Amino acid sequence: MTRPAPAAWALLVALSFAGTAVAAQFGQRGGRGFFNTRLATADDVDGGFHFCRVVFSSGLGGDADGGWNVDWPRADINLSVRLAELTKTPVSRDPGGAPNHWLVRLTDDVLFQCPFIMMTEVGSASLNQAEAVRLREYLLKGGFLWADDFWGTYSWDWWHGQLQRVLPASEYPVVDLGPSHPLFSAHFDVKATPQIPSINFWASNGGETSERGADSAVARSRAILDAHGRIMVLMTHNTDIGDSFEREADDPQYFIKMSVPGYAYGINALVYGLTH
Numbered sequence: 001m002t003r004p005a006p007a008a009w010a011l012l013v014a015l016s017f018a019g020t021a022v023a024a025q026f027g028q029r030g031g032r033g034f035f036n037t038r039l040a041t042a043d044d045v046d047g048g049f050h051f052c053r054v055v056f057s058s059g060l061g062g063d064a065d066g067g068w069n070v071d072w073p074r075a076d077i078n079l080s081v082r083l084a085e086l087t088k089t090p091v092s093r094d095p096g097g098a099p100n101h102w103l104v105r106l107t108d109d110v111l112f113q114c115p116f117i118m119m120t121e122v123g124s125a126s127l128n129q130a131e132a133v134r135l136r137e138y139l140l141k142g143g144f145l146w147a148d149d150f151w152g153t154y155s156w157d158w159w160h161g162q163l164q165r166v167l168p169a170s171e172y173p174v175v176d177l178g179p180s181h182p183l184f185s186a187h188f189d190v191k192a193t194p195q196i197p198s199i200n201f202w203a204s205n206g207g208e209t210s211e212r213g214a215d216s217a218v219a220r221s222r223a224i225l226d227a228h229g230r231i232m233v234l235m236t237h238n239t240d241i242g243d244s245f246e247r248e249a250d251d252p253q254y255f256i257k258m259s260v261p262g263y264a265y266g267i268n269a270l271v272y273g274l275t276h
C-alpha cells in the first residue's frame with residue numbers, strides 16, 4: 001500500500017482544530033458509564049465497518065483499575081470517525097450520522113462478523129474455557145485482536161497467562177514488532193510505538209508518560225503471528241493508545257502530543273488488520 005504524502009499528516013494535525021468539535025459532539029453521547037450496553041446481533045450487520053469491543057470478565061487476581069469498558073464508548077466512536085476521514089473505509093453509521101459500534105462477547109456468533117476486535121485493560125481479563133475456544137477459532141479463521149492499555153510486568157504476565165489458554169506459546173510465540181514491520185507503514189509512517197498515558201496521569205504528573213515508572217518505561221508492540229506471518233493478536237503494552245482517541249477533545253495539548261501519534265498508530269493498526 002502506498003503511504004500518503006506528508007499532507008496526510010498535516011490533515012491529521014489540522015483535525016485538532018476542525019475535527020475536535022465533531023469528536024466532542026459524539027463524546028457527549030456518554031463517557032464510561034453503562035448507558036447503552038446492548039450487545040450486537042446478526043440484525044446489526046450491514047456491510048460497513050464496525051468498531052467491535054469485547055465484553056469480558058475481570059479476574060480477582062488481575063492487575064487493572066478498570067475492565068472492558070475503559071475508553072468506551074468515545075474511543076470507539078472517535079476512532080471510527082477518524083478512520084472514515086483519513087481512509088476510504090466505509091464506516092457504518094446510524095440515522096443521525098454517528099458511527100455504529102458494537103459490543104460483543106467472545107461466545108457470540110456475531111463475533112465472526114468482526115474483522116477486528118478490541119480488548120482494553122487486558123491485565124484484568126479472565127477468559128473461561130468456552131471464551132478461549134471461541135477466540136482461538138476466531139483468530140485461526142483470520143480475525144484480528146488488538147489488546148491495549150496494560151502496564152508493567154505483572155499485568156503482562158497475567159494477560160499472557162490468559163492468552164496461552166487460547167494460543168499456547170509452544171505453538172504461537174510472542175514476537176516484538178519493530179518499525180520495519182509493515183504495520184508501522186500501513187498508512188502513516190510511524191517510527192515507534194507511542195507511549196501514551198491516560199490524560200489524568202499526564203496532567204497530574206507534569207507530562208510524564210510511564211504510568212508504572214521504571215516497570216513500564218518502554219512502550220512495546222508485541223504480536224502473535226499466524227503460519228503466514230500475519231498478525232493475529234496485536235498487543236500494545238506500557239501504553240494507553242485508546243485514551244488518545246477517547247480524550248482527544250478534552251485538552252488541545254493532549255491532542256497534539258498524544259492523539260496525533262495515537263491516531264497514526266491506530267489507523268495503521270486498523271488498515272493492517274483489514275487488509276492482511
